[in-house]
Amino acid sequence: MRVEIWSDIACPWCYVGKARFEKALRAFPHQEAVEVIHRSFELDPNRPKGDTAPVIPMLAQKYGMTETQAREAEQRLGENAAAEGLAYRTEGRDHGNTFDMHRLLHFAREQGGQDAQDRLIGALYRANFAEERSVFDDDERLTALAAEAGLDADAAREILADPAAYADAVRADEREAAELGANGVPFFVLDRKFGVSGAQPAEVFTQALEQAWAARSPLTVLTQDTPDGGQACGPDGCAVPQS
Secondary structure: OEEEEEEOOOOHHHHHHHHHHHHHHHOOOOHHHOEEEEEEOOOOOOOOOOOOEEHHHHHHHHHOOOHHHHHHHHHHHHHHHHHOOOOOOOOOOEEOOOHHHHHHHHHHHHHHHHHHHHHHHHHHHHHHHHOOOOOOOOHHHHHHHHHHOOOOHHHHHHHHHOOOOOHHHHHHHHHHHHHHOOOOOOEEEEOOOEEEEOOOOHHHHHHHHHHHHHOOOOOOOOOOOOOOOOOOEEOOEEOOOOO
């Protein structure tokens, strides 16, 4: 079974939602049969690279609230993150363009599969939400995080230096999100049959996993019991015609 997760590194609910989903997945009896793919979604795709700003004033302006209200909102997010065992800095974070991070996540998937991609997105979330040093407009910081995730640092540095590298893959993910009707993240798609929007409680993800697993169509084998029908080849050789 395949689970695709559209998310953005700048999205705090994606950070929390990933932890809640993984809690459900760890308890899922068929965990080993679940493939998880992280897909790209930019919350601010038109923001130029290098244009970074503190989170609190950005939230106040975007949502028409005071900076005091923005701080309170960040505090509540921090409490939600802490409930999932996640560190979260409610003050001093910044915000910027995430396109390069998404390009690196596609590189990670290509080079190391599901595990490498998951390690990298985990490192990016932690760096953005829990650590002091910014992940925006800092190629060496991103290179170090890629290396921490087990990727080749020189290769990651080369990708970051080439704006076209994996750019088409990021845009393809974003187009697909629009086609699926995802206008916010996190957005979870299970076997292209079921969608879960938002950082739902782990219990909701458990129900979704169980429902998606139960809906998997078993293979129906059609056979014809005739003297000259059904011959096949297998590891031990091929059937010998009887007439």
